[in-house]
Amino acid sequence: MSRTDDLLRELEEDAESSPSATSSTSEAGPSRRERLGGRLKRVFSLRYFVVALALALGGLFLVGTFLPFVPAVGLLGVFLATFGLGLVSARRHYTEVAVAGAVAATASVLADFxxxxxxxxxxxTLAAAGAGAGALVAVLGHYFGRDLRAGLTEDL
Structure with missing residues (x-):
């Protein structure tokens, strides 16, 4: 256990044993781990990442299947997949989409070469180029999808 946890436990024990403590103890606030988990969920959603990765890989596969001899055409699939996610998403998920695009494009580049x-x-070098291109294309697709969604749902 950390020193901070020990100090917090001692403070709680002192507060419970003091005469000014009431019989109805209130719930303690969220722990440090819970607060950090809450912040992490606001920054990175694992569920959204898995969906973005599955769609990006699916887009890579489908576009690469229909246009097999065009170089780097799989990035179009990543763009279309993240564009669709941007259309249906109410929140910004750029981190998840960027990581998913980077993973999908890196896997595609390493498999191709x-x-x-x-x-x-x-x-x-190939992995870095694939990751950079995939992340950039995924973020652009998500941005343009969100932009179209905002334009379609905004009042005139």
């Missing part, structure tokens, strides 16, 4: 990544010793 597996031989170069392993034998050519350029795996880190």
């Amino acid at each position: 597996f031989v170069f990544a392993v034998i050519g010793d350029s795996g880190a």
Whole structure:
């Protein structure tokens, strides 16, 4: 246990044993771990990330299947998937979408250029390029989807 937890426990024990303590003890506020978990959920939603990743991978696969000989066409699938998420999302989820786009594009680039990544010793460079491009395309898709949603739902 940390020193802070020990001090908090001692303060709670002192407050309970003091004569000024009433018989009806009130609930203590949320713990530090609960507050940190609440902040983390506001910054990064695991559920939204999983949905964004599944849609980005699906978009990569579908667009890559229909246009197999066009280089980097899978990024169009990531854009379309995150655009759709932006259309239906009421909150901003740029962090989740950026990470999902980066993971999906990195996996796609490394799968496409597996031989170069392993034998050519350029795996880190390919992964970085895929992650950067995927994150950028995903954030742009989400932004434009949210922008269209705002334009469609705004009163004239």
